Amino acid sequence: MVIFLTSLACFSQKNESAVLLKKAGEVLYDNPAESIKICSHLLTSDSAEAKSRAAFLLAEAYLITGDYTRSLSFTELSISKSRESKDDKLLFESLMLSAEIHAHLTLLELAKKYRAEAEMIDPGNPRLKSYDVLVLNSTAGSENTAEAFITKGTKLQHQANLFALSKPKLAASYFEKNLAGQKCRGAYWEILAQLDYGDFLLESKNYQKTIALLNEAGSKEKQFANPFFEKRINHDLADAWLALGDKDKFMEFRAKAASADDRYDTQVENAVNLAFENLQNQKAEIISGSRKKARNTNCTLAIAGFSLLLLSLGARWFFKVRTRNLQDIINYLKLIKNVQRKAETAKPSAKNLSIPKETEDALLAKLEKFESGKRFLSKEISLAQVASAFETNTKYLSEVINKYKKKN
Known part of the structure; x- marks a missing residue:
């Protein structure tokens, strides 16, 4: 009965974790704060699978909100937990997410390292090719690299960008279709589509539509508080108002863009520092592991040598004691013999009486x-x-x- 109740409780807890993970994934791109709350609770679960999945969703949620430092931390936790649970699928996703975050931070060598680890797990995964396309289409070390890995543009978006200059009307239709499609995926993806469409409208000098579109994006962005979004939205709004000759609006949105840019730079700087700290810790662990292995080997050899020394000393002591004991026995026997001889000499014979x-x-x-x-x-x-x-x-x-x- 006790075993049955225990099994039932474990099943119930596992089922509850699965429900919560599903809920966290569903609200991730509309309400990341709620997803973070759910996943933080799941980190206290007894289920290793629930912990690793929760860590991965937390990494994505913090990336969506622009907190790259926490996103990196939970990505490393997800990698560690998925390795422990031997969940290769989640490990692949975690490694690729880490590669994309490092690429966004323009740490391309580290990004390449995580991408290579992911390829060893699933060489034929199409996400590898998508990642490579983003790298090829971005300029290493520039802001374009960061934007490419945040937006992860769809095929429609790439087509819209392709025809933006040569065929603006065709490009506009692609942007509209892309925006409609991204609304179904969540507010996060809708904002990204609005940002790209806003850039196109601004370059097309359609300032009023640019302002309307970006104001809508700004209202949705508040629940994400992502400084990257804020600086993009406010920067384009400032340019649009400047083009319309409204200097007050221009100064207002320019100040907001500058503030968001400072917060974004701080987030990136902190994340870069953490990335290098993680790298140093990994190197230190490798060195420590090598030293520990060497110490264990030396310790084993020392114990073996000490054991042989003790064995040698023990054998030597044993033979020495045994020799001494044999000599003692011989001496004792000699002593007994002498005593007997003296006793026989001193003892009066029963037959030889002392007769006057x-x-x-x-x-x-x-x-x-x-x-x-x-x-x-x-x-x-x-x-x-x-x-x-x-x-x-x-x-x-x-x-x-x-x-x-x-x-x-």
């Missing part, structure tokens, strides 16, 4: 006299009877017989 000389001589004389007779041949005679006749004890008598007669 006078007693011994008297017993010997009596024994010889006894042997001269025939009495000792009697089978009835005993040692005790003879000892009694000799006025001595059986031990003395037996000792004298053994000593002098070699008989018992």
Whole structure:
């Protein structure tokens, strides 16, 4: 029952994360602030997949609002999380997004690095070709590069730009069609289409229509607070009002454009600093990893050498102790042998009794006299009877017989 409830809770949480991710994606290009709020909540999820997807959407949301520093940070997080979860599709998208952000910052070498990593994952993905077209159609190191990677223009937009000078009426129809199509994708894409169309109208000297179109774009832009949008809109409005001879309006929008330009430059500068900081950290991690590997190798060798030294010393100690123990045993055995020898020498013999000389001589004389007779041949005679006749004890008598007669 507990396992069932746990599984049900996990399924419910996963389903909730999927719903929230879908919602965040749907509102991304109309209300990025809401998308950021949802995805920030999902970063606390237990699901690794939800975290990586949320990080990617946050990177896109901050890019849309012109916060390139945070966009870069969450792009790196998305790359890291997608590698952990082995989600190659998301990893490809994250690497390409990073390449586009770096290209927007005119850090083309870093952009090339991320693009190459993405190509290793999915060499045939059409997004690679689209990226290459944007690079070829932009001037490295100029603002055109930045604009190209922000607008990511559609086919209709490219056709409109192509005919802008040679066939203005045809170009205008393409701009109108492109604008209508971008409205379906969201306010962000609609603003981008309005900016390009506004540039065309301004160059065509249709100032009133330029002002009307860009004022509409400006009202939509407020929910994005993107300094890149602001500077583009206000710069073109200032030029349009100047062309109409309204200097007050010109000064008003020129000041707004300058303020937005300063904020945009600050965002770009901070993002560039972060990009180089990330690069330094990556290099430091590589160096640290190499050093750690070398330290681990050296540590392993040191441990092995120390173990061999201990083994050698242990073996030497063992044989030394064993030799000393054997010598101790030999010495002990010698000592025991000497003690036994001394004990045997010092111990009085059970057969050799200490008989006074006078007693011994008297017993010997009596024994010889006894042997001269025939009495000792009697089978009835005993040692005790003879000892009694000799006025001595059986031990003395037996000792004298053994000593002098070699008989018992």
